[in-house]
Amino acid sequence: MSKQTSAVEPHGWTKFFLHTNGWLVYFFFYAPILLLVVFSFSDSRNVGTWGGWTLEWYAEFAESRNARSALSTSLQIALVSTVVSVVLGTMSALALERFEFRGKQVFDALLYLPIIIPDVTMAVMLLLFFSQFFELLGTVFGIELAKGVGSITLSHIAFSISFVSVVVRARLAGMDSKMEEAALDLYATRWQAFRYVTMPQILPGIAGGGLLAMTLSLDDVVITQFVTGPGGTTLPVYVFGLIRKGVTPLINAISVVMLVASMLLVVLSLLLERSRSGSGTA
Amino acid sequence: MNTKHWLRLLAGLFTLTLLAAACGSDDDESSGGADCEVGEIDGDLAMYNWAEYIDEEQLQEFADEYGISYSLDSYDSNEAMQPIVSEGGSGFDVIVPSDYMVSVMISAGSLMLLNYDAIPNSSNLSDDFSNLYFDPEGGYSLPYQWGTTGIAVNTAVVGTDFPRSWGIIFDPAISGQFDGQIQLLNDPRETMGAALKYLGYSMNTTSEDELAEATELVAATAGRLAAFNTDSADEFLTSGETVIAHGYSGDMFVQFLETDNPGDYVYFVPEEGGTRWIDNFAIAHDAPHPCTAHTFINWMYGADQGAALTNWNYYNTPNAAAVAGLDEDLLDFVNDPAVLAGGVDSLEALEDTGDFEVNYSDAFVEAKG
Numbered sequence: 001m002s003k004q005t006s007a008v009e010p011h012g013w014t015k016f017f018l019h020t021n022g023w024l025v026y027f028f029f030y031a032p033i034l035l036l037v038v039f040s041f042s043d044s045r046n047v048g049t050w051g052g053w054t055l056e057w058y059a060e061f062a063e064s065r066n067a068r069s070a071l072s073t074s075l076q077i078a079l080v081s082t083v084v085s086v087v088l089g090t091m092s093a094l095a096l097e098r099f100e101f102r103g104k105q106v107f108d109a110l111l112y113l114p115i116i117i118p119d120v121t122m123a124v125m126l127l128l129f130f131s132q133f134f135e136l137l138g139t140v141f142g143i144e145l146a147k148g149v150g151s152i153t154l155s156h157i158a159f160s161i162s163f164v165s166v167v168v169r170a171r172l173a174g175m176d177s178k179m180e181e182a183a184l185d186l187y188a189t190r191w192q193a194f195r196y197v198t199m200p201q202i203l204p205g206i207a208g209g210g211l212l213a214m215t216l217s218l219d220d221v222v223i224t225q226f227v228t229g230p231g232g233t234t235l236p237v238y239v240f241g242l243i244r245k246g247v248t249p250l251i252n253a254i255s256v257v258m259l260v261a262s263m264l265l266v267v268l269s270l271l272l273e274r275s276r277s278g279s280g281t282a
Numbered sequence: 283m284n285t286k287h288w289l290r291l292l293a294g295l296f297t298l299t300l301l302a303a304a305c306g307s308d309d310d311e312s313s314g315g316a317d318c319e320v321g322e323i324d325g326d327l328a329m330y331n332w333a334e335y336i337d338e339e340q341l342q343e344f345a346d347e348y349g350i351s352y353s354l355d356s357y358d359s360n361e362a363m364q365p366i367v368s369e370g371g372s373g374f375d376v377i378v379p380s381d382y383m384v385s386v387m388i389s390a391g392s393l394m395l396l397n398y399d400a401i402p403n404s405s406n407l408s409d410d411f412s413n414l415y416f417d418p419e420g421g422y423s424l425p426y427q428w429g430t431t432g433i434a435v436n437t438a439v440v441g442t443d444f445p446r447s448w449g450i451i452f453d454p455a456i457s458g459q460f461d462g463q464i465q466l467l468n469d470p471r472e473t474m475g476a477a478l479k480y481l482g483y484s485m486n487t488t489s490e491d492e493l494a495e496a497t498e499l500v501a502a503t504a505g506r507l508a509a510f511n512t513d514s515a516d517e518f519l520t521s522g523e524t525v526i527a528h529g530y531s532g533d534m535f536v537q538f539l540e541t542d543n544p545g546d547y548v549y550f551v552p553e554e555g556g557t558r559w560i561d562n563f564a565i566a567h568d569a570p571h572p573c574t575a576h577t578f579i580n581w582m583y584g585a586d587q588g589a590a591l592t593n594w595n596y597y598n599t600p601n602a603a604a605v606a607g608l609d610e611d612l613l614d615f616v617n618d619p620a621v622l623a624g625g626v627d628s629l630e631a632l633e634d635t636g637d638f639e640v641n642y643s644d645a646f647v648e649a650k651g
Contacts, residue, residue: 045540046517065338066354124365131369146373146570225362229373230328230353241333241358247513 033259040252057253067254070238077149077234078217081156086210088157089164090202094194096165097172098180114159115166123226126155130227147229155227156217163216164209171205204272211269215262316565316572318400320580325571327352327578330363330374332561335427337594344581350574367566368392374566375575381560381631384423385416393422394565400576403583406603410626414560415633423562424579425600427592429531430558430622430629431472432551434516436525438543439463446623448480448552450526452503457526461506465524468510470646471632472557473500476528479554485630488638493645500649510650519547532597535615544611550621555628560600 010018040058044051061067095101096108114122130151137143179201183193199206221236228237235254242251318324327345329336333356345352355374357363360383366372368390379387387393398404404424417423433450440460449456451464466473475485477496487493504510508524515529516537527534531549538544563582565575581587589607592599596612599605605613615621622628635642 046514046521049517049521066334066356127365127369131371134371147371148373225357226366228355228366230330230355233355237358238333238356241356244332244358245334 036252036259037256040249040256042249042252045248057249058257060250061253061257064250066233066238067235067250070233070235073149073231073233074218074235077153077156078214081153081160081217082210082214085157085160085164085213086206089161089209089213090168090206092161093165093168093172094198097169098177111162111165114162119220119222122159123223126151126158126223127226147227148232151227151229152224152232152234155223156213156220159223160213160216163212164206167209167212168202168205171202171208175201207269207272211265214265218258218262316394316397316400316576318397318573318576320400320402321577322400322573323348323350323571323577324573326350327571327574328373328375329354329578330367330372330377330566331356332378333358335378335561335595336591340587340590340594344578347581348574348577364390364392370568372566372568373570375569375571376578377564377566378426378561379423379564381414381416381562382634384562384564387564388417388422392567394567394569394572394575395421396424396565396579397576400573401580401583403580406583406585406588406601408600408602411560411600415631417562423564424583426561426563427595427597428558428560428600429597430551430556431467431476431528431530432549432556432621434519434527434529434534434538434547434549436519436522436546437548438546439525442548446550446553446620448476448554450552451528452477452480452499454506458506460525462508463523463525464503464507465509465511465515465518465526466500466503466507466528467515468512470642473510473528474642474646474649475557475630475632477503479552479556479630482554485555485557486633486635488635488641490641493641497645497649500646501651504649504651531621532595535612536596538615539611548620549615550623551629553623553628555624555630557632558629559631 009015039050041053041055042049042051043054043056092107092111096104096111130147134145134147137145175198179197180193183197184190188196219236220234221240224232224234225237235258239251239254242248327341327350329341329352331354335356336354338354341352341354360380363377363379364383364387367374367377368387384393401424407424411425411428412420414420414423414425433448435444435450440457444450445456447453447456451457451466454461457464466476471485474493474496477499478485478487478492481492481495481499483489483492483496508518511518515527516533518524519527519529519534520537520541531551534547534549538547538549541547563579565572565579569575582591583601585601585603585607588599588601588604592601592604593607593609593612599608
């Protein structure tokens with residue numbers, strides 16, 4: 001793919017304003033992040049008062065049992081919900097993009113629901129569902145289930161599937177289905193055609209969807225807070241609780257750790273995309 | 283044919299859900315106190331508490347002593363916790379709702395009646411906490427920690443010769459020379475309440491005339507303020523931006539101790555009275571381990587554990603037996619009789635005024651100008 005410069009490149013005042021606008025946007029994006037990072041090293045309890053350099057807040061994060069267990073809960077939920085939603089989301093994308101079946105349009109519309117409805121609505125729905133469903137299991141089958149990490153993971157899977165599916169479908173739509181047909185003509189089984197022809201081409205979409213799912217899971221507060229149970233305090237929920245007691249640089253330190261982690265994920269996805277498109281046939 | 287099967291199955295499931303829901307509401311009637319012995323354990327402890335309100339070491343100590351394990355989860359507001367517990371099946375045993383939320387949860391049937399026979403240490407509860415408006419019989423809750431809203435003063439600047447009255451904020455004759463160095467909370471109920479108290483009214487008044495008078499007073503004071511601010515009231519004071527601050531007791535104490543010379547600051551609730559909030563131990567109506575929960579509350583109400591709790595979170599203890607075990611710097615602040623200038627009886631809880639709540643926010647907006 002070669003880059004083309006536009007024939008109508010702006011110049012003069014237009015160019016100046018567009019550039020200034022660009023820089024301002026970047027400034028508004030990154031200045032707060034920069035401040036957050038700098039003040040996470042501040043040796044003062046009060047955010048906004050500079051008290052000299054220290055690593056104290058990172059040490060406190062590492063020592064705090066609450067913070068550490070919240071972090072591991074978050075990671076555990078994010079990993080499981082990402083893997084499951086990627087598999088289910090990719091499957092539903094394939095079904096919707098490649099096949100005709102009864103109720104397809106209804107299914108298609110329903111899949112968008114978690115993207116469209118507000119978090120709070122979904123949270124309340126899930127809360128009611130888990131309460132009623134667990135009670136039903138208890139009274140009818142004698143299975144005692146408690147809310148907690150399990151119910152949160154299920155909820156995250158429930159909303160992540162839609163996002164993964166949308167991203168993968170976008171990739172599938174841009175792919176020529178003749179490739180698959182050719183593979184099938186050449187006696188590849190359905191699975192082989194998927195494994196060696198379709199999947200390599202939609203892998204960037206799958207990876208992108210997975211990263212999106214993971215970010216959503218790591219970020220979510222509203223839904224998590226509603227379906228939580230013993231052992232279900234995730235890092236963002238914990239941070240919200242901390243803020244009530246006043247914002248200390250500990251919150252900055254936790255945020256910086258989360259920021260670095262998400263940036264690593266993004267860089268990873270970019271690298272993956274690049275290596276794919278580099279070796280890709282298109 | 284297949285569709286029919288599915289429909290039948292769905293209908294069946296739906297009926298079962300309804301049945302289960304019906305059975306569920308029957309269960310609620312049986313929440314008339316758990317039949318537990320002192321020190322009885324019926325499983326692991328699941329606590330749902332405000333963030334950073336209890337030391338995990340303390341929970342670990344309890345768990346070790348009784349050979350169980352524990353889980354601690356946190357919420358950031360009463361409103362976040364309430365639906366989860368009220369809906370049922372939350373799996374939590376011990377929760378810590380604030381005053382008004384206790385009454386909300388009692389009427390929703392979300393709390394278990396406490397069995398005081400299993401909590402003998404509840405006799406350590408200070409007499410100041412009898413007949414609380416949110417749980418008059420004390421049947422469902424036991425105070426966890428409490429605190430007040432009052433005034434903090436930088437005595438290095440203001441000196442020590444001032445009346446312990448809301449007048450130090452509202453009367454220019456007392457504090458006129460500190461104009462521009464005074465701060466009020468950016469909170470309609472707290473700030474209008476302070477003005478109402480100064481005028482000799484209840485901070486839960488529903489009289490429009492009294493509120494109008496208070497509005498006028500706050501409006502007259504607004505020009506003399508450094509700020510209406512809630513989140514940084516304590517920081518403004520210790521950084522020198524203000525010398526007279528309106529704020530919460532626990533925040534102020536912690537902030538004083540952060541400075542090089544805590545002795546320069548005093549916190550007090552004026553003689554006219556101020557706000558008192560109380561957070562409470564309570565047990566979820568469907569707690570999976572009610573006996574462990576009772577045993578835990580009893581254990582926490584011991585003198586040593588009560589003191590350990592307060593020494594960690596720096597609020598006030600409702601546990602009379604625990605006062606002797608408090609840290610010395612904390613005692614200087616908390617136990618100083620001058621903190622409650624008007625005594626315990628002058629304190630009021632901010633109650634829900636229902637429809638009148640809007641009048642408070644409107645009045646506050648008007649007063650701020």
